[in-house]
Amino acid sequence: MKNVRKNFCTRFLAQLVTPCDSRLLPWKDLRFLKRISNKGSVPAWFTYLFNLVVISNSSSFFLLPQFRIPHSYTVASICSIDISRNYLFNPQWAISFNRDTNSFLVGRVIITYSALRNEALISHWIASSVDDLLSEFTACQGCASAILRSSTSKTLLKRCPSEKRFSYVPLSSLIRYPTKPHTYIHADTRSVSLSASLGYAKCLLLFYLFAPVRLPPMLNQVSRISDILLPSSVSTLYIDGSFLPPSSHLTPSMAYAWTAIDSDSFILESHYNTIPSLFPSALRPKIFALLHGLDSLPRYSKITVTTDCAQLISLWSTYVDAPFNPKMLKEFNHFLWSWTRAIISQKNLKVTLNKVPAHADDSLNNHVDDLAKAAHTDSCLSSISPVILAPYFLQFNSFPVDMNIRKFIGDIFDAKSLLTLALLPRFNLNSSISDIDWACIKFCFNNKQLQSSHRNGRSEFCAFRIKILLDMLLTLTTLQRRKPYIYDPS
Secondary structure, three states, X not given: OHHHHHOOOOOOHHHOXXXXXXXXXXXXXXXXXXXXXXXXXXXXXXXXXXXXXXXXXXXXXXXXXXXXXXXXXXXXXXXXXXXXXXXXXXXXXXXEEEOOOOEEEEEEEEEEOOXXXXXXXXXXXXXOOOOOOOOEEEEOOOOOOOEEHHHOOHHHHHHOOOOOEEEEEEHHHXXXXXXXXXXXXXXXXXXXXXXXXXXXXXXXXXXXXXXXXXXXXXXXXXXXXXXXXXXXXXEEEEEXXXXXXXXXXXXXXXXXXXXXXXXXXXXXXXXXXXXXXXXXXXXXXXXHHHHHHHHOOOOOOEEXXXXXXXXXXXXXXXXXXXXXXXXXXXXXXXXXXXXXXXXXXXHOOEEEEEEOOOOOOOHHHHHHHHHHHHHHHOOXXXXXOOOOOOOOOEEEOOEEEOOOHHHHHHHHHHHHHXXXXXXXXXXXXXXXXXXXXXXXXXXXXXXXOOOEOOOOOOEHHHHHHHHHHOOOOOOHHXXXXXXXXXXXXX
């Protein structure tokens, strides 16, 4: 179980579907797009996903309605036709769509023409099968809409011995067919095998031609968590957070506060509130204080944020000042940092962070610290849920996930293992579940270093752990099931 989870690579369904959001990508296409490993056979998880999200008895991998992904979240790797060598032989595989006949044309772009003509000469290739999941094509031997081979340049004929039919196609209706740059054409059979399936190429072209343009979010449509709008005279924000762990409180409690001052050090506004105790930590309320304060600023503000938290300033330089890094998703509070980046970008804020000593003689820092602590006991406050308004967030059974995704999946596996152990018949029959120290058992299951004595470095307890999970220990119940003729089940 641990090895499966350790080697598990987290992916989103949007990475595994076509840009037109209607089909699951075949394993061959995923390999070509390098979204999965290029080694081994089709894994069990993909087979399970196929049975879960694809319509039953659908040979074209059509998704069930509840698993459709909006266009704005799908991944579209579209390559345009290279027109840098107009009027020169520049072969490149392409796919085109004829709006008049509602038909697709796959072939090689032989030559492109300048902007005055804005068209390309493309050869005709026909799919060897009606199955869109395949990618085998043969040269067209003749059709009514094509130009005869004899009507083309003799120079081109020498370079295209396999093609016999050609057409002039507008460049606006062409995209590159997703395949390797140098695809071998079998001269004897006049056939070719392209990298991606025809179905994926069709979806890519239709998305390119008809999908709505993905516009950036408008500034007047930014989702807000703050109903406060500070004046343009604000120059400094003091922020702080407070965290009460379960040891000092019935349940974990997190609260934040900020104070806005102008250039004359007059307090313009102060605000404090509590946030839900999801993923409790001392840093989380401080980040939310920063987020709420920035959301209260007017656009084009130049602000100095003052805090006594050195960790927040360090993470700021990593996750806000630097370009986006996918490794950010491995950290706690990753969607809060992403939201902070979005607010700064959409409001064109210029933010400078300033560090002040904690519990020093700075009266404004002490003031905002007292406000954050007072929020825990203020019964008139209503907790703000930042999850609903975030630009994106992950969910597991409607539970927001704002931590390392792999670690969260590991916790799910651990909980499942512990539940499997608790439901074993030996515990239900011989003792009460409440009499078992489950916290200690969970610690033992997660501790790999216990009783390490094997030469290969594996723990003896690891074998015991696997056996007890799979009900393989030589208990009387197991022996009665294996050898009922020796051990009487009665």
